[in-house]
Amino acid sequence: MVSLLTATALLSCGGSQNKGLADGATGDLEAYESSDVNAVVQALPQIMVIPGDQTLQNFRMLRTETVGGRSYTIRDYKGYLLKDDRARRIISAIQEAFNEQDFPLTDFEQTLKQLDTREATDMADGLEKDAKTMLLTTARPDIILELNYDTSRDKISLTSHNYNQKGEKNISYTLSAIDAYTSKVIATVTANNIKGESTTETITADLLKNMPDFQSDIQKYFSDILTRGRDITVRIAVAEGCNVSLSDESIEGDTYADWIVDYVKTHTVKGAYKLQTNTDNELSFVNCRIRLLNDDGTQYGVYDWTRDLAKNLRKNLGLKVTNKAQGLGEVLLVVEKQ
Amino acid sequence: MKTAHTLLYICGIAAAMTLTDCTNGQKTETTGKKFNPTERTSSMTGSQREEALAAKRAALDVNIDSILYGHGVRFAIVEPKTGGDITQEIADRISMKMLQIASQNGISGVGSYNFVLGTEIAQTGRTATGTAPQKMTVNYELTFKVMNTLTGDVYATAVQTVTGVGNSFAEASRNAVKEIKNTPEMQKMLQTASQRITQWYNDNLQVIRNQVEKAEGEGDYALALAILGSIPEQATTAYRYVGEKQGTLLKGMLHKQAADMLAEMEALLASSGDEFNPAVGAYFGLIPTDCPEHATAQKLYAEYEKKCHARRDALEAKAERDEQAARELEKLKMLYDHESELATIEADKIKTKYTSMASAKAATAQASANTRPHGLFGSLGYAISGTFDRIFKVADTAGGFLSEKLGIGGEGEE
Numbered sequence: 001m002v003s004l005l006t007a008t009a010l011l012s013c014g015g016s017q018n019k020g021l022a023d024g025a026t027g028d029l030e031a032y033e034s035s036d037v038n039a040v041v042q043a044l045p046q047i048m049v050i051p052g053d054q055t056l057q058n059f060r061m062l063r064t065e066t067v068g069g070r071s072y073t074i075r076d077y078k079g080y081l082l083k084d085d086r087a088r089r090i091i092s093a094i095q096e097a098f099n100e101q102d103f104p105l106t107d108f109e110q111t112l113k114q115l116d117t118r119e120a121t122d123m124a125d126g127l128e129k130d131a132k133t134m135l136l137t138t139a140r141p142d143i144i145l146e147l148n149y150d151t152s153r154d155k156i157s158l159t160s161h162n163y164n165q166k167g168e169k170n171i172s173y174t175l176s177a178i179d180a181y182t183s184k185v186i187a188t189v190t191a192n193n194i195k196g197e198s199t200t201e202t203i204t205a206d207l208l209k210n211m212p213d214f215q216s217d218i219q220k221y222f223s224d225i226l227t228r229g230r231d232i233t234v235r236i237a238v239a240e241g242c243n244v245s246l247s248d249e250s251i252e253g254d255t256y257a258d259w260i261v262d263y264v265k266t267h268t269v270k271g272a273y274k275l276q277t278n279t280d281n282e283l284s285f286v287n288c289r290i291r292l293l294n295d296d297g298t299q300y301g302v303y304d305w306t307r308d309l310a311k312n313l314r315k316n317l318g319l320k321v322t323n324k325a326q327g328l329g330e331v332l333l334v335v336e337k338q
Numbered sequence: 339m340k341t342a343h344t345l346l347y348i349c350g351i352a353a354a355m356t357l358t359d360c361t362n363g364q365k366t367e368t369t370g371k372k373f374n375p376t377e378r379t380s381s382m383t384g385s386q387r388e389e390a391l392a393a394k395r396a397a398l399d400v401n402i403d404s405i406l407y408g409h410g411v412r413f414a415i416v417e418p419k420t421g422g423d424i425t426q427e428i429a430d431r432i433s434m435k436m437l438q439i440a441s442q443n444g445i446s447g448v449g450s451y452n453f454v455l456g457t458e459i460a461q462t463g464r465t466a467t468g469t470a471p472q473k474m475t476v477n478y479e480l481t482f483k484v485m486n487t488l489t490g491d492v493y494a495t496a497v498q499t500v501t502g503v504g505n506s507f508a509e510a511s512r513n514a515v516k517e518i519k520n521t522p523e524m525q526k527m528l529q530t531a532s533q534r535i536t537q538w539y540n541d542n543l544q545v546i547r548n549q550v551e552k553a554e555g556e557g558d559y560a561l562a563l564a565i566l567g568s569i570p571e572q573a574t575t576a577y578r579y580v581g582e583k584q585g586t587l588l589k590g591m592l593h594k595q596a597a598d599m600l601a602e603m604e605a606l607l608a609s610s611g612d613e614f615n616p617a618v619g620a621y622f623g624l625i626p627t628d629c630p631e632h633a634t635a636q637k638l639y640a641e642y643e644k645k646c647h648a649r650r651d652a653l654e655a656k657a658e659r660d661e662q663a664a665r666e667l668e669k670l671k672m673l674y675d676h677e678s679e680l681a682t683i684e685a686d687k688i689k690t691k692y693t694s695m696a697s698a699k700a701a702t703a704q705a706s707a708n709t710r711p712h713g714l715f716g717s718l719g720y721a722i723s724g725t726f727d728r729i730f731k732v733a734d735t736a737g738g739f740l741s742e743k744l745g746i747g748g749e750g751e752e
Contacts, residue, residue, distance in 0.1 A: 033373060034372070036370060036371060036372065037371045037372065037373050050470055065466075067464065067507060068422070068461070068464065070464065072464075072465075072466040072474075073466060074466060074472065075468075075470070075472045076472075077470045077471055077472070078471065108470070112470070112471060115471070130517070131475070131500075131501040131502060131503045131513070131514075131517060134473070134503035134504070134513065135467070135473055135475065135503045137473075138467075138469035138470060138471060138473065139469070139470045139471075140469075240499060293371055296373075296374050296375050296376045297371050297372055297373035297374050297375065298373070298375045
């Protein structure tokens with residue numbers, strides 16, 4: 001009897017083995033819809049593995065260009081992906097580890113291809129493209145998994161051999177999870193001078209060993225969002241040629257900046273914010289925590305927060321403003337010429 | 339019994355673990371909030387909405403009056419200086435953009451020698467982003483101005499800041515040019531400039547007269563006419579002068595060009611032979627009647643006309659002949675077709691007759707073939723039967739012969 005129960009339980013878990021890939025899929029949308037809202041799942045952050053500058057440098061895909069007396073760092077990601085045959089395997093191992101946690105990552109190489117395709121189709125459709133749209137036509141993950149690695153073979157050394165007597169290399173790598181809006185490092189895994197014959201296998205094995213802790217740190221970050229609200233950056237800036245300065249007196253008697261600071265104080269979770277810049281043309285805040293949900297369970301994101309601020313500025317102070325919020329954590333409100 | 343209980347306990351734990359694993363670690367965070375979205379509502383009534391929509395559409399429509407103010411005013415577009423970022427390609431693109439904006443604002447042409455629309459470009463920024471793929475940005479500040487080249491006066495200016503984004507700095511520069519727009523500031527600048535140009539023409543009629551007469555005196559009628567052509571209709575005082583002077587200048591230009599026209603006409607005549615070419619007539623028409631070249635041109639044209647007429651007559655006669663021949667051919671063809679049809683009918687009749695005969699013969703042969711038995715005994719029987727048939731046939735013949743000779747038998751007897 002007990003064995004039968006156990007067998008039934010096991011079958012209920014993997015009983016779809018004889019069905020097709022799609023036929024075997026199961027799910028209960030009604031049950032899912034009636035369950036509590038999870039704000040992180042609702043606005044699921046996009047995570048992407050992107051090669052770091054050090055790795056690009058090792059593959060000669062990072063160079064400096066001087067134009068008009070100024071130096072610019074030029075990064076060739078497409079060139080790197082073609083040149084580094086290890087990258088695909090290491091990235092795949094990371095992606096697989098996240099897949100096992102039901103959190104599929106967005107593929108960087110595929111995103112670059114998709115952007116090219118979109119650019120071409122947009123051109124064919126005759127879509128209007130302004131500078132800002134073109135500037136944002138990039139891979140824009142919410143969390144960047146920056147991967148840097150090198151081996152002793154990648155460096156030219158006059159004082160030491162690149163291999164030890166066993167034919168092993170010294171391999172080092174760092175994988176950092178960075179919040180794209182706040183630039184905060186959420187989780188990191190690093191290893192220095194681990195010995196191994198194959199760079200890919202050595203890094204992959206070590207990464208997978210450290211992956212549970214790494215993912216646990218990311219989960220803590222999600223839990224922190226659910227507990228204390230989303231961590232965002234807020235900028236209120238004045239447009240070029242605008243006839244209003246943030247230090248000008250508003251109709252309320254105090255300055256526009258004063259009014260905005262008071263608003264931020266009362267519209268952040270437990271008043272969490274830090275003033276970073278205060279000039280005539282820009283007010284910026286970091287570590288601002290905003291709520292995640294509306295009362296009806298719909299999302300409340302940076303766009304909504306900026307929209308509410310804009311409404312208040314228009315209604316109470318008569319300012320003409322534009323909402324330029326982006327992604328999950330970047331508020332930008334522009335004060336236009338009145 | 340105790341062992342059974344232990345086993346039961348272990349299996350129960352295993353089943354519970356298995357079921358927990360089935361959820362793949364999906365722990366549901368309890369926020370206590372359900373998804374129950376409320377629809378966005380509007381306080382507007384149906385008629386209020388219709389009214390508001392009509393007002394919105396009207397606001398989006400282009401106001402035709404606003405683009406007609408510059409009608410008749412002409413500028414010359416001055417290409418920006420090249421150097422640094424501004425390559426010849428970029429300079430050409432900027433010039434084209436200025437021309438588009440000028441024409442969108444009712445500037446009727448680019449033929450003026452007195453007024454120019456130009457731009458000065460300053461690069462104000464350049465960055466390379468840290469994104470993937472990397473994007474390059476370039477910022478330019480463009481100062482557009484309409485100037486009077488005679489006096490050096492600047493009539494109006496407008497500043498536009500543009501940003502270009504691309505995968506390289508060169509692409510970013512090209513894209514920055516696309517960002518140059520027909521902004522309200524540009525429209526205001528062109529409107530102000532047009533008004534001041536119109537006023538300038540009215541106030542400076544003597545300057546225009548001097549320019550025109552100088553050009554006329556030097557025999558440069560084309561330049562004199564171009565100066566006249568740049569005077570806008572709105573500059574009413576100056577425009578009256580256009581009416582007075584244009585005819586004289588045109589005549590002067592035609593006189594000056596009469597020899598050239600004659601040469602062109604002669605060249606065309608040589609190449610045309612006796613074929614009609616309307617350009618010959620056009621050149622002849624441009625040679626004034628009071629020019630010495632006119633007599634020669636008239637004589638040549640008359641000869642040409644004669645040749646063309648002769649060719650036309652010959653062609654017409656040939657056409658007439660061709661038409662007659664075609665009619666004869668048609669008649670013969672009809673006759674032939676009729677006879678051919680009769681022959682076909684006869685042939686069909688004969689064919690049908692012989693086909694029937696052949697069919698009957700074939701049927702008989704088939705029937706005969708079907709009555710002949712097959713196999714050894716069949717053939718033997720058939721041979722015997724045939725022999726008897728032949729004997730009876732001979733007997734019949736002989737009997738008939740004898741009956742005939744002896745007078746036996748009568749009618750109706752077989």
